[in-house]
Amino acid sequence: MEKVKITKKQEEAMDLTPFDLIHDLYHGHYYYKGTHEEQEQDVLKVLKAYINGYEVEPEFKVGDWIYNTKAKRVAQIDHRFGNGDELWVDDEEFNFYHLNDSRHATPEEIAEEKERRFFNEHSRKPWELKVGDVLVKKTDIFPLVVTEVNAEEITLNLLTCTRSEVKKCCKVLCFADDRLDVSAE
Template sequence: MEKVKITQKKADAIEYLLKVRGWSRESIALGEIKRDAQWVDGTPEEGMRGFLDEELLKALYIGYEAEPEFKENDWVTDIKTGKIARIDHRGYDGELAWVDDDEKNFFDSPRHSTPSEIAEEKERRFFAEHGREPWELKKNDILNDRRENCTVTIAKVIDKEVMTVLFTNGDWEFYNNIVEDSDWRVACFADKRLDVKTNE
């Protein structure tokens, strides 16, 4: 049979009762199933609350895997939807990760996000704050080229699909595919500039 997945809080409670309090698996099972045990708030044993009988028996006699712990500000990905968000001040209650997502208040099947997922979500949020899709660039946006350590202005967007743009910088101009080149960063969006008209 397969090990049961339980919260870290429940796993800590079992370990506490077995190793610190010296209870046997049988006494833990009987104490919980008969509801004879009085789990004390604020101690590791309070994690015993909420166990289903079958879940507890499997954990005690077959084995268990503690689900990963989540805390405020952790980036999580919802396994069902693929959405990525950060856990907010409401935290994780063992089942739901309360998140800062605009569409969903919580994820009911979270996992820790990978570094690439986090970077992608941060980029999406950055552009969304300015009313744009990721790497949606417009005329008069200013970009910073980190390789050359210079800023350039977009004179024209040539191809929106692959985001090829025409840059100008003083006396010269050149084309570049921005999306495939990770050395570019937005320095200023056109609508935030005070030195140009943005209604063109």
């Protein structure tokens, strides 16, 4: 049988004996006080969870990074938060994600999205480098100027590295278009 999804509040009731669980659920201790039919449905749902196992529905708040499983996109919940089944997000393509299609984003997904947004602000794809961009190693602050770019390698000053080495060891200090120390000729 498939695990039942329950709320965090309903999970608290799972420590009770089935008799106490039914009693407390009927009296609205672990859920909103709706109609008698709604309370009955809630009791049945939690009892199924008690018997078949359960999964706690994720709780989201403003500022959380979430991953939409249908759109395969990562976004941050914005100040509009959500109403019921929708979470309002700061996505360039979508205003909101459906709750059922969303989960908390992993740290790797968040880092990748932040990187994508950083490069996108400068009209670039992630790690699209151009001659004149200035990078620094993550371990020190010595500037490295991009002097040559091809499909597999990037030359920084006189050092030629693979794209993956540059991505792993460096970060962007300044894009060529934003440099004030060179003329735009």
